[in-house]
Amino acid sequence: MFEVLFEHIDKKITLTKEEENKLTPFFIPKKYRKRQYVLQQGDICKYIAFVEKGMLRSFQVDDKGNEHVIQFAPEGWWIADNYSFLTGSPSSYDIDVLEDAEVLLITQTALEEMLQAIPVMERYMRILMQNSLISMQNRIACTLGSNAEERYQGVLKALPNIAQRVPQHMLASFLGITPETLSRVRRQLLKNS
Template identity: 80%
Template sequence: MFEILFEHINRKISLQEAEMEQLKTFFIPKKYRRKQYVLQQGDPCKYIVFVEKGMLRSYQVDDKGNEHIVQFAPEGWWISDSYSFLTGTPASYDIDVLEEAEVLLITQPAMEEMLQAIPAMERYMRILMQNSLISMQRRIACTLTTQAEERYLGFIAENPHIGQRVPQHMLASFLGMTPETLSRVRKQLLKKS
């Protein structure tokens, strides 16, 4: 474990070998089974999760029982309920496991200690936050301004590895459309090609 995390970090910053060894001490390795919850809505979010293997998702369920997926997290991605994690308030999201997973968990106190002990990680976390903000803004704009077909094609172009690993109804939820709309979009695209 830690191989994917170190690859991810090394794409953004450089760490010394001793810093990488020290970094391991701040994380809790854990394995999850498929369909197991990592976080349930209403519980305080105690961890930020890095996915070494498998796939997780974050979502809310509305009053009618419909799931609204806000994030998929395959290998090399981070996932959490950031607001709950930072404030200690009840989580707004459920996070569960779509594929058997091996993850690295970090608590808020361990995160603060890590950032103090390894200053380069402060830059790494800032880069992650900037990328997350950009991604979120792009997703909101896309959802508000594009048609279903364009949203689907954009997602598949940017995330082909995710599109092939999640059921169609979950992909539709993430894209903000019904499964029937997604099915219709896919059929129309097949006819065009």
């Protein structure tokens, strides 16, 4: 159950076998079924989730009822409403399951204890945040400087098989365009190749 997490950690820092063993009890392994909610708007985000298998997604529902996909989290990704998790305020996002998933949950308290018990994990968390930051910054730069087609090509590079794994209208939402526009962009790209 912890294979993907250990692999992920191992890319950034080195844990001794002992530290690895100390690590696991802080997490709650959990299985989720497709379409299940993991977090609902208004709830407090009690966990950060690491996806071992399957796919989750966070999104925001606006006043007109439109969904805006914030993040896709396939295996090897972390997902949460960081703001709610950190401040304990009600979440403005929803998180749900796109493909049956196995995740590792960790609470605020367990995280703090874990960082106390295994200080090198502070470093892992820092690097993690740093990397997320970079990809967010990149996404913002794309939104500012690129049109629908360029943004679509961009996401295909970042998440190569995402178009096969999520419904097109969710990908459209993630890109900040309508499903119709994405459909037209794809037709156009197919024609030119």
